[in-house]
Amino acid sequence: MVRIIDRRFDSKNKSAVNRQRFMRRFKNQIREAVADAISGRSIKDLDNGESVSIPAKDLSEPQFHHGRGGIWETVFTGNDQFSSGDQINRPQGGGGGGTGKGKASNEGEGEDDFVFNLSREEFLDVFFDDLALPNLVKTQLARIHEYKSQRAGFTNDGTPANINVVRSLRGALGRRLALASPYQGRLRELQKELEALLETSPPDDPEVLRLKDEIGILRAKIEAIPFIDTFDLRYNNRVKVPKPTTQAVMFCIMDVSGSMDEDKKATAKRFFMLLYLFLTRTYEHIEVVFIRHHTVAKEVNEEDFFHSRESGGTVVSSALEMMKDILHARYLNGAWNVYGAQASDGDNWENDSPHCRELLANTILPFVQYFAYIEITPGEPQNLWREYEKLNGAHPNFAMQHIEGLPDIYPVFRELFKKKLA
């Protein structure tokens, strides 16, 4: 007797637990890999996993075995040249010498790094972990697009539940009219002829009988046309449309003066990434404008934004001016939701800071959904912070945060997120 069991539909991820254990154990290595990945990828590229490599040494599961050395006598196959007592040179390492000596197997696995792929969820998990996001926020952000189903006309096929009765019957009526029309025309002619004939001839005239026969046949033919045919059926068509249907533009403004080092830029990058993530959950289409500045501002691509270095003083207002100009030129046609994110170490030219505040209050804040400023500096807040503080209460769409480490980033978004959740 045999039992055949179909297990293919059993729960899929039997070893998911083991995978999680593995991830937890090598958290530090994975976190490093993710940090590397973040500095290497575009801020828009958050929907992919990442391949992570861990040195084989860290992963080893040691066991007692024999090592190299001592006396080994091993049997091989395929003798093509040897006789008993032959002396052979030891093959040089690398196995190029032809005899893969059995000893290799005693040495265990190769020393290659262990490479595996993080899924998108796992990648985001590690990313969020650093930023100390609350769990609710994590699930909100990691969610894939929601779709809503929308009517989009009619189709010829679909499920019976979606049959549109009016359309289908209208189609049937049209078809019946079209198919019957040649017969109807001929019928009318015959009937006229018959009436004319009946006035002159008796009802049992052979010609009258012939006409009556023919009329009968035509009527039968017209009746044989089906009332409704599968051909007539029309179905309501529904399409799935991503729920976020609006578009947004996000301005990234970063200070690239000499005092902003790579670490600060890396923090800033995470800040921009997180904002971008928030926005992708709300808007379908997002444009990102990168403006970097020292004493003058410049619109650049992402690569230059994060990686090229400048030095010199800092005039923040130059960047705000530029943002204002771009905003007014390209994005004020009512179709765009505007977000601004500014990162700096706050070390602005003293006389410029009040000007920045005015620019922001009068020409930018009225047009943006949200403007977030982070000051990345280990010590006391700088002059720009003090100026911006004056804006803080007056404008609900303005947020600022002093950042020393990665977990400080999230509070900037707290307000923004609360609004979106409601």
Next chain:
Amino acid sequence: MSAKKQKRRHPLPAPGEWTFELIEAYHTEIDRVAREYGLDTYPTQIELITSEQMMDAYSSVGMPVNYHHWSFGKSFLHTEKGYRRGQMGLAYEIVINSNPCIAYLMEENTMTMQALVIAHAAYGHNSFFKGNYLFKQWTNADAIIDYLIFARNYLTECEERYGEEEVELLLDSCHALMNVGVDRYKRPAKLSLSKELTRQRERAEYLQSQVNDLWRTLPAQQIKAQTVEERRFPPEPQENLLYFIEKNAPLLEPWQREVVRIVRKVGQYFFPQRQTQVMNEGWATYWHYTLINTLYDEGLLTDSFMMEFLHSHTNVVYQPAYSEPWYRGLNPYALGFAMWQDIRRICENPTDEDRYWFPDMAGSNWRETFDFAMRNFKDESFIAQFLSPKIMRDFRLFAILDDDKEAKLKVSAIHDEAGYRKVREIMSDNYNLGSREPNLQVWNVDLRGDRSLTLRHQAYLRRPLNGEADEVLKHVARLWGFVVRMEVAHEDGRIELLHECRQDRRRTDKN
């Protein structure tokens, strides 16, 4: 068979895609032929699984249930990577030594492959599991699944009570000692779920009391000093390190002892498989080949089925020569298949040479000889007993002596009249776990002093321990809780201290 040949039937359909009905039809035929050949098997349970489930099974050492551990996750990721990139095919089958014998078939396989796997796993391996003495002695097919369920539940419970991390560290240490957790010469007790459960608590309490007694230091004055000094512990060296730790490690909690025991039992379960690779794979390969060919002779299989079958079969038994870059040692499928075929040949058509070498076997009933060989041997003795000169010539076997004190390698014997016995002897030794793996013993515990544990490596042919030994020793120290030393006893009688590992667990324990 000749009577059967005449009533040719309609061949079974052989489409690429399998169906449940076809699997059942093929199974019925294979089962019938296997019975005719007298194969004695456990009942079969065939399970259809996806490739992902196959990887799951792979990474939990082939068992349908197992406890959780990161190393299984690692092996899953490794398998998955290899498979997704197409570097590695998955095994066509996994078969579990249980009663009923569970054989996994992967849904991607064609109908031909499913039939091959059924013959190979559900009849070949299955009958080997049931018949071979090592499996009978070391494993208990009736209870293994239950035991693994018990183990998983127990470990989950431990994780809830003591924390995942604590359990994980313990498992790491136990895994490191898994291959020295076997009594090679003593017969283990049978496993049973109900007994395990009822006895587990009892045993824990009893063990703890024993250990405490062993380490009791209070009434020291009462014991005569002299007898104490002479008391040696363990009285005789022990080879089963895990067992020794389970019973004697001073600081382990009862639940930790139970975990050590679980790992030891699972390791022990796989012990026979490590010792019968050539025999077992050869046996299964021989039988899938024979069963399928018999069905073909009866006219039940189409030619296209046979072409695909032979294609897979030849791949499985391919043996590259030593000089080829993909040489990975002797292929157990190839060697085993050749040896079983050769045994049948010697029984049925012996040559003079065979009569000289195998006087008892030549001309005997091949089924009886097969049965005898399958039941009573392991690789080492199987080769020593049955490797014929013909096989040595066919495989062109030769032995190389690699002595690290000599500048050159020496060919010690080849497949000629003078070398047959020598090659056979060396090859048998190559498959001897006792010489392949280092011989380690629990040598001494310093009962009166610092409670240190001394392990001794009895060197064999000057072979040293590998570089990981000191890492493993750290794991031993974690389990033992006091200083652990590793000595090596050279063959000339010198004793040398290799590593010493200190770990004073008492401090960390009392928190």
